[in-house]
Amino acid sequence: MFITFEGGEGAGKTTQINILKKYLEDQGLEVIITREPGGVTSAENIRAVIFDNEIDPITETMLYAAARREHYIKKIKPALDAGKIVICDRFIDSSIVYQGIVRSVGVDLVENINKYVINNIEPDLTIFFDLDPEIGLKRVSLRNEQMNRFDKESLDFHLKVRKGYKLLSKTRNRFVLIDASKSIEEVTKQIINIMKISGVVK
Numbered sequence: 001m002f003i004t005f006e007g008g009e010g011a012g013k014t015t016q017i018n019i020l021k022k023y024l025e026d027q028g029l030e031v032i033i034t035r036e037p038g039g040v041t042s043a044e045n046i047r048a049v050i051f052d053n054e055i056d057p058i059t060e061t062m063l064y065a066a067a068r069r070e071h072y073i074k075k076i077k078p079a080l081d082a083g084k085i086v087i088c089d090r091f092i093d094s095s096i097v098y099q100g101i102v103r104s105v106g107v108d109l110v111e112n113i114n115k116y117v118i119n120n121i122e123p124d125l126t127i128f129f130d131l132d133p134e135i136g137l138k139r140v141s142l143r144n145e146q147m148n149r150f151d152k153e154s155l156d157f158h159l160k161v162r163k164g165y166k167l168l169s170k171t172r173n174r175f176v177l178i179d180a181s182k183s184i185e186e187v188t189k190q191i192i193n194i195m196k197i198s199g200v201v202k
């Protein structure tokens with residue numbers, strides 16, 4: 001079972017992934033959590049190149065795809081083959097939205113490149129954290145972390161990201177939208193409900 005979490009900045013994906021891991025393990029399931037760009041050393045190194053440089057959108061698309069290939073082959077595929085539940089913080093849809101739509105590389109091109117690098121598989125379930133970017137960016141600025149160059153993009157950029165995800169959620173059946181403006185407990189409830197409806201847990 002391959003579950004991906006998607007959404008804009010500050011939507012709370014990482015917090016919820018950790019809660020979900022524990023919940024699923026308590027049900028006796030084997031779970032690994034991972035993130036993109038990164039997940040394995042080679043891909044984390046590519047992540048540094050992407051984050052530390054201003055790069056052309058097509059170069060950026062290729063770097064994310066290269067990192068994804070490394071991550072998929074070395075970590076995700078072996079875990080799925082071993083029957084584990086894999087929960088990934090961002091995956092192919094981040095590229096479709098950020099590079100394909102917002103950076104105008106084109107949805108079809110980005111999707112084709114990415115399907116190729118992941119052997120044409122698709123996540124079984126994608127949870128989209130829908131949130132007003134003004135709230136998301138406020139949450140990010142309150143964190144004690146350094147902001148990356150995406151966090152520093154204009155509000156218009158983040159509004160386009162949200163619109164992009166909404167568009168995908170209408171055309172892809174595996175997408176489930178959750179309201180990420182709610183409290184941590186309420187968002188967890190929404191996610192556990194999705195786990196039940198989709199048969200991940202009984």
Ligand code: TYD
Pocket residue numbers: 008009010013036037064089090091092094095096098099148150151
């Ligand atoms: P990061 O700080 O890792 O995570 P998050 O925003 O999920 O807490 O930032 C990841 C950034 O990389 C985010 O702004 C989206 C961007 N990104 C892409 O543009 N394309 C991709 O394919 C992926 C995986 C991420």
